[in-house]
Amino acid sequence: MSESASTSPNSLFEAFPRLAGRLPWTSLGAFPTPVEPLTALSEGTRARLFVKRDDLSSPRYGGNKVRKLEFLLADASRYDCRTLITLGGIGSNHALATTIHGGLLGMQVDLALYDQPPSSFVTRNLHACLAAGARPHYAGNIVRAFLTSRRLYDARRRSGDAPYFVMVGGTSLLGCLGHVSAALELAEQVRRGELPEPDRVVVPLGTCGTAAGLIAGLRLAGLRTRVVAVRVADPISANGFVLRHLTQRVLGFLHQHDPAVPRLRIGLRDFDLVTDHFGPGYGHPTPEAEDAISRAESRLVLEPTYSGKALASCLDLCRRSDAERTVLFWNTFNSAALPERTSPPEPPTELPPELRRHLAT
Numbered sequence: 415m416s417e418s419a420s421t422s423p424n425s426l427f428e429a430f431p432r433l434a435g436r437l438p439w440t441s442l443g444a445f446p447t448p449v450e451p452l453t454a455l456s457e458g459t460r461a462r463l464f465v466k467r468d469d470l471s472s473p474r475y476g477g478n479k480v481r482k483l484e485f486l487l488a489d490a491s492r493y494d495c496r497t498l499i500t501l502g503g504i505g506s507n508h509a510l511a512t513t514i515h516g517g518l519l520g521m522q523v524d525l526a527l528y529d530q531p532p533s534s535f536v537t538r539n540l541h542a543c544l545a546a547g548a549r550p551h552y553a554g555n556i557v558r559a560f561l562t563s564r565r566l567y568d569a570r571r572r573s574g575d576a577p578y579f580v581m582v583g584g585t586s587l588l589g590c591l592g593h594v595s596a597a598l599e600l601a602e603q604v605r606r607g608e609l610p611e612p613d614r615v616v617v618p619l620g621t622c623g624t625a626a627g628l629i630a631g632l633r634l635a636g637l638r639t640r641v642v643a644v645r646v647a648d649p650i651s652a653n654g655f656v657l658r659h660l661t662q663r664v665l666g667f668l669h670q671h672d673p674a675v676p677r678l679r680i681g682l683r684d685f686d687l688v689t690d691h692f693g694p695g696y697g698h699p700t701p702e703a704e705d706a707i708s709r710a711e712s713r714l715v716l717e718p719t720y721s722g723k724a725l726a727s728c729l730d731l732c733r734r735s736d737a738e739r740t741v742l743f744w745n746t747f748n749s750a751a752l753p754e755r756t757s758p759p760e761p762p763t764e765l766p767p768e769l770r771r772h773l774a775t
Contacts, residue, residue, distance in 0.1 A: 422441040422443060422444060422445050423445060423446070423599075424439060424441075424445070424484075424595050425445075425446075425595045425596075425598035425599040425601075425602060426591060426594055426595035426598055426631075427439070427595075428598070429598050429634070429635075430668070430672050430674055430675055432671075432672045432674065433668070433671055433672050433675075436671045436672065437485065437588070437591065437671060438485060438488035438489040438491075438492045438588070439484055439485055439488045440484055440487060440488040440491065440519075441484065442472060442480050442483055442484045442487070442515050442518075443471040443472045443476075443480040443481065443484065444470065444471065444472060444473065445471065445599060446599045446602070446603060447466060447467045447468050447470050447471050447599075448467045448470065448608075449464050449465065449466050449467070449600075449603055449608050449609045449742070450464065450465050450467060450713075451463070451464055451465075451609075452464060452465050452710075452713065452743065455709060455710060455729060455732075456729075456732045456741070459732040459733055459735055460735045460736070460737060460738050460739065461731070461732035461735045461738070461739045461740070461741045462610070462738070462739070462740045462741070463728070463732055463741050463742075463743065464609050464612070464740065464741070464742045464743070465713075465714065465742070465743045465744075465745055466600065466615075466742055466743070466744045466745060467745055468480075468481075468596070468744060468745055468746055469714070469715060469745045469746075469747050469748055469749040469750075470749065472515075472750065473750055474514055474515065474518065474750060475510065475511050475514040475515065475748050475750050475752075476747075476748040476749060476750050477507055477511060477746055477747050477748035478592075478593070478624050478744075478746035479507060479508050479511035479512070479515075479583075479584055480511065480515065480592075481592025481593055481595065481596055481627075482583075482584035482585070482589035482590070482592040482593075482623060482624075483511060483512065483515050483516075483584060483589075483592075484592055485588040485589060485591050485592055486580055486584055486586070486588055486589050487515060487516060487519055487521070489578070489588055490516075490521065490578035490580075491519065493576065493578065494576055495521070495576045495577060495578035496520065496521055496522065496575060496576060497521060497522045497523075497524065497570050497575045497576065497577040497578065498512055498516045498521050498522070498523045498524070498577070498578050498579075498580055499523075499524045499526070499563050499566050499567050499570070499577050499578070499579050499580065500512050500523070500524075500525060500526070500563070500579070500580035500581070500582070500584075501525065501526040501527070501528070501553070501556070501559040501560065501562070501563050501582050502525065502527060502528075502559075502582055502583070503527065503528055503529070503530035503536075503696070503697060503719075504527045504528070504529065504530055504536050504539075504540055504769065504772055505530060505533070505535055505536030505537070505538075505539040505540060505697070505719070505772075506525075506527070506539065507539065507717075507720070507747070507748065508582070508583050508584055509525045509527065509539075509543060509548070510539050510542055510543050510546070510548075510752075511584075511748070512525075512580055512584070513525070513543050513546040513547065513548040514542075514546045514753065517546055517547050522547070522549065522575075523547070523548050523549065524548075524549045524551065524563075524566045524570070524577075525543065525548050525549065525550045525551065526551050526553045526559040526560075526562035526563045526566065527550055527551065527552055527553060527559065527769065528553050528554060528555050528556050528558070528559045529554060529555060529768075530696060530697035530719075531695075531697045531698055532771075532772055533697075533699070533718070535717045535718065535719070536697075536772055537772055537773060538752065539752075540769065540772050540773060541752075541754075541755065541773060542752040542753050542754075544755060544765075545752075545753035545754050545755040546753045550765065550766070550769055551566065551766070552766035552768040552769050554768075556582070559582075563579060567579055581621075582621055583620055583621030583623055584621075584623060585621035585622060585623030585626075585660075586623070587663060587664055587667045589623050590623045590626050590627040590630070590660065590664045591627065591664070591667075591668070592627060593623070593624050593625075593626070593627025593628045593631060594627045594628075594630050594631035594634065594664065594668070595627075595631065596627065596628065596631060597627065597628045597629075597630070597631025597632045597634070597635055597637075598631050598634065598635050600612075600615075600631075600632075600635075600637075600639075600742075601631075601632075601635035601636070601637055604637070609740070609742070610740045611637055611638065611639060611740065612637075612639045612740045612741065612742040613638075613639065613640070613739040613740050613741065614639065614640055614641075614642050614686070614731060614739065614740075614741045614742065615628060615632070615639055615640070615641050615642065615741075615742045615744055616642045616644060616724055616725075616727060616728040616731065616741065616742065616743050616744065617641060617642070617643060617644065617724060617744040617746065618643075618644050618646045618720040618721065618723060618724040618746060619643035619644055619645045619646060619647070619652045619657065619687070620646050620647040620652060620720060621647070621651065621652070622643075622651070622652060622656050622657045622660050623660070624744075624746060625641055625643040625657055625661075625685070626657055626660040626661040626664055627664065628641050628744070629641045629657075629661045629680065629684065629685050630661050630664045630665050630668075630678075630680075633665075633678050633680070633684075634665075634675070634676070634678070639742075640684075640685060640686055641685045641686070642685070642686045642688060642727070642728075642731065643657060643685060643686065643687050643688065644688045644691055644723055644724045644727040644728075645687065645688065645689045645691070645692050646691075646692060646696070646719060646720050646723050646724070647692075647696050648695070648696060649689070653687070654682050654685075654687045655682070657685065657687070658680055658681065658682055658684075658685075661680045661685075662679070662680045665677070665678050665680065688727050690727075691703065691723045691724075691726050691727045691730075692723070693723070696719070697718075697719050699718035699719075699722070700718075700723060700726065702723075702726035702730070703718050703722035703723045703725075703726045704718060704722065705726070706722055706723075706725040706726040706728075706729055707722040707725070709729070710725060714745060714747075714749070715747060715748075715749040716745070716747055717747055720746055720747065721745055721746055721747040724743065724744070724746070725743055728741060728743045
């Protein structure tokens with residue numbers, strides 16, 4: 415679907431109109447998402463704290479994945495793919511978002527799921543995936559999840575389907591464009607006076623796609639805003655070198671499709687990487703994240719894997735600020751109601767026992 419056929423604007427195409435006819439995109443969300451002050455959370459500090467409400471990016475299922483899926487699902491549709499294959503943790507927000515938005519476009523979704531610590535959040539997301547029609551497969555760890563995805567892809571092709579693989583977290587060059595557009599959208603909100611130009615934008619760093627898109631987009635917008643990427647996943651994939659390389663590739667990809675997109679160089683000093691809120695490992699809550707979630711609960715719905723740790727780092731940044739700064743917390747979680755199963759809540763017997771145990775917690 416072209417940008418002109420949509421009712422929701424895409425700031426990337428507004429800034430570089432020639433890209434609209436050269437890149438796949440379909441409207442899934444409600445943009446721009448609002449920015450709001452979080453004055454109570456920064457009280458007593460020298461920072462002015464705002465939140466970018468990407469939790470409101472879709473009434474079906476919001477969060478940061480919607481922007482990525484607008485490009486990825488359009489690409490799948492371009493090739494007449496009716497089956498999506500992706501991977502994530504057992505309580506993956508990405509897996510749930512892909513299932514819901516893919517299902518709205520008539521696509522079946524296979525999920526290769528790997529272990530993460532059990533919690534009510536994981537159980538809720540897995541229930542919602544089943545309610546939305548996902549076909550879950552247990553893979554154990556992320557390496558086996560990639561192998562399982564490959565086997566599923568080959569099996570679907572042999573059966574006559576046209577499968578489409580979506581990278582973990584929706585992080586690919588196409589997926590990253592969603593947050594290039596998001597950064598340009600933010601620049602428009604600054605120009606309209608909805609918030610001051612932020613000194614810092616704080617975002618969780620998992621598969622690096624959201625942060626990479628924001629870094630690239632903020633540079634293209636001409637803002638001086640620095641991205642603060644808060645590591646929430648294993649350092650083998652969530653690190654500054656991966657983030658810099660991915661950002662550079664995204665900018666090169668855009669320039670390749672439209673020479674009007676300027677050539678820009680990204681270095682390790684062009685963003686900040688925070689590593690001290692990761693805790694014991696992926697999906698493990700930290701006391702700081704739980705405190706941040708509790709402090710924000712009257713305004714925001716957050717969770718302990720990504721957004722809670724990012725807000726904890728954001729509040730720490732506000733407390734340590736030695737000058738007046740505008741800080742923007744980018745809420746990547748979803749606040750829309752989740753799908754519910756109409757059948758009895760007992761785990762289906764065909765579900766792998768490793769996943770059944772999570773449903774029973």
